[in-house]
Amino acid sequence: MQVHYRLLEQDPDFRLRQAELEQRVNERLMAGAAGLRGSVTTIPAVVHVVYRTSDEKVAAAQVKSQLAALNKDYRATNPDRSSVPPVWLGLVTDARVQFALATRDPTGKKTAGIVYVPTTLGSFPADDSVKAKATGGADGWPSDRYLNVWVCTLADGLLGYAQFPGGPPKTDGVVVLNRAFGTTGTATAPFDLGRSATHEIGHWLNLRHVWSDTEDCTGSDFVADTPTQQHPNYGQPRFPHVSCHNGPNGDMFMNYMDYVDDDAMFMFTAQQVVRMQASLDGPRSSIGK
Amino acid sequence: MPSDAPPDWLHQRWVHSHEEDHGDEMVFRPASFPFPPSRGRRSIELGKDGTLRGARPGPTDRSEGAEGRWQIEGERLTLFSPGSQSPAQALVIVSASADRLVLRSASG
Ligand SMILES: [Zn+2]
Numbered sequence: 383m384q385v386h387y388r389l390l391e392q393d394p395d396f397r398l399r400q401a402e403l404e405q406r407v408n409e410r411l412m413a414g415a416a417g418l419r420g421s422v423t424t425i426p427a428v429v430h431v432v433y434r435t436s437d438e439k440v441a442a443a444q445v446k447s448q449l450a451a452l453n454k455d456y457r458a459t460n461p462d463r464s465s466v467p468p469v470w471l472g473l474v475t476d477a478r479v480q481f482a483l484a485t486r487d488p489t490g491k492k493t494a495g496i497v498y499v500p501t502t503l504g505s506f507p508a509d510d511s512v513k514a515k516a517t518g519g520a521d522g523w524p525s526d527r528y529l530n531v532w533v534c535t536l537a538d539g540l541l542g543y544a545q546f547p548g549g550p551p552k553t554d555g556v557v558v559l560n561r562a563f564g565t566t567g568t569a570t571a572p573f574d575l576g577r578s579a580t581h582e583i584g585h586w587l588n589l590r591h592v593w594s595d596t597e598d599c600t601g602s603d604f605v606a607d608t609p610t611q612q613h614p615n616y617g618q619p620r621f622p623h624v625s626c627h628n629g630p631n632g633d634m635f636m637n638y639m640d641y642v643d644d645d646a647m648f649m650f651t652a653q654q655v656v657r658m659q660a661s662l663d664g665p666r667s668s669i670g671k
Numbered sequence: 672m673p674s675d676a677p678p679d680w681l682h683q684r685w686v687h688s689h690e691e692d693h694g695d696e697m698v699f700r701p702a703s704f705p706f707p708p709s710r711g712r713r714s715i716e717l718g719k720d721g722t723l724r725g726a727r728p729g730p731t732d733r734s735e736g737a738e739g740r741w742q743i744e745g746e747r748l749t750l751f752s753p754g755s756q757s758p759a760q761a762l763v764i765v766s767a768s769a770d771r772l773v774l775r776s777a778s779g
Binding site for chain 2: 539540541543545559562570578585590591595597617641
């Protein structure tokens with residue numbers, strides 16, 4: 383079925399900012415430029431834990447286990463990167479991004495970077511309602527200074543959703559299912575290695591799915607070092623999985639931007655890192671240092 | 672599956688139970704099925720009047736919908752994009768019951 387995709391974001395300014403960012407990425411790729419940031423950018427994160435039951439109130443240790451997982455994945459120090467097929471090992475790239483729980487709140491007060499917010503709602507659909515107090519969730523902190531991470535029970539078993547750079551500030555950030563957050567506590571296999579947050583923050587840094595959100599081999603994820611791929615892959619695929627005439631190596635299903643299980647995704651590529659760094663130099667230039 | 676009169680239970684929203692896929696066969700279950708968590712699922716709703724409501728994970732993992740038409744001839748299920756006469760996806764019904772619909776790509 384040729385689903386006619388349109389970005390949810392109908393805001394013309396958002397489209398304009400996205401077009402500007404694509405221009406910046408293209409210039410980078412042509413020039414082979416490294417970007418404006420220093421060696422590694424540290425991004426302050428605030429985790430809004432929106433809960434009704436005690437199980438949903440994920441412990442600080444579980445939040446910290448998520449940060450630790452992110453800091454391996456985004457520095458390409460995750461031990462399972464050695465499971466990348468040899469043909470693509472050379473593409474495994476350090477994103478030069480790390481994350482730290484915020485130590486100051488927006489007013490300058492000391493904080494642990496974790497906010498617990500009770501709710502009366504049993505679950506949240508993927509409609510941004512968890513991102514506002516008025517709709518039973520938690521208001522975000524200023525998105526030009528913090529990465530907002532909302533952790534809650536999502537409707538329909540969804541593991542998470544995100545927003546690209548340049549979008550509405552009030553809803554900027556990522557949402558992750560509590561049972562798929564971190565690597566301890568309530569984190570449940572096969573989504574218990576923190577990779578849902580790795581994937582969603584990839585979108586937050588402007589990465590597209592490796593199957594390009596089209597299913598007829600005509601789309602692009604705007605990076606040249608991931609093969610064209612027809613569908614999302616699920617579970618734990620076996621290498622090689624060929625689609626879109628991309629043999630002999632097939633889909634790069636072990637990329638964080640596919641839909642496989644947590645223990646089957648291990649890498650960002652060099653050009654994905656160019657995209658992420660370009661977003662940090664562009665629409666996200668005010669965040670982190 | 673009879674070609675002339677699809678049973679009433681076919682006219683519901685079928686959600687991709689990708690955990691149950693085998694080879695090139697895709698398993699769909701009614702929306703009420705107790706699905707485990709997923710990064711995103713495709714669904715198709717085959718309206719009795721021939722309208723199709725499809726949904727897929729969008730670019731930032733929220734579900735995105737689109738409408739079209741569907742048609743069954745024999746064991747072939749064809750899905751059409753809105754306003755298009757050419758089939759967007761040609762499928763074969765491998766098996767069908769009220770709680771399990773198995774499809775594969777007609778080209779594959
Ligand atoms: Zn995604």
